[in-house]
Amino acid sequence: MKTMTCAQLGGACDLRLRGETADDVIKAQDKHLREAVADGQTDHEAALKDMKGRWKHPLKGMGWYKHTKKAFAALPED
Numbered sequence: 001m002k003t004m005t006c007a008q009l010g011g012a013c014d015l016r017l018r019g020e021t022a023d024d025v026i027k028a029q030d031k032h033l034r035e036a037v038a039d040g041q042t043d044h045e046a047a048l049k050d051m052k053g054r055w056k057h058p059l060k061g062m063g064w065y066k067h068t069k070k071a072f073a074a075l076p077e078d
């Protein structure tokens, strides 16, 4: 398992998200952003908007996705 923070994934807090793969962590971040915004944390709205935009425009979001996968790969296992 590896850990990335919400902030490393473009979010606004230091919540730690764990997963076996970059995709797991990205999915966890997606869920976290939705919950944070539903909970009234307006500082997460921009990150959620960006995340939704990536699903809608996969090619434009590819740079972020590759960057995140690379960052994940470079992390040590915890």
Ligand SMILES: [Zn+2]
Residues within 6 Å of the ligand: 006, 007, 011, 012, 013, 014, 015, 032, 036, 044
């Ligand atoms: Zn967060």
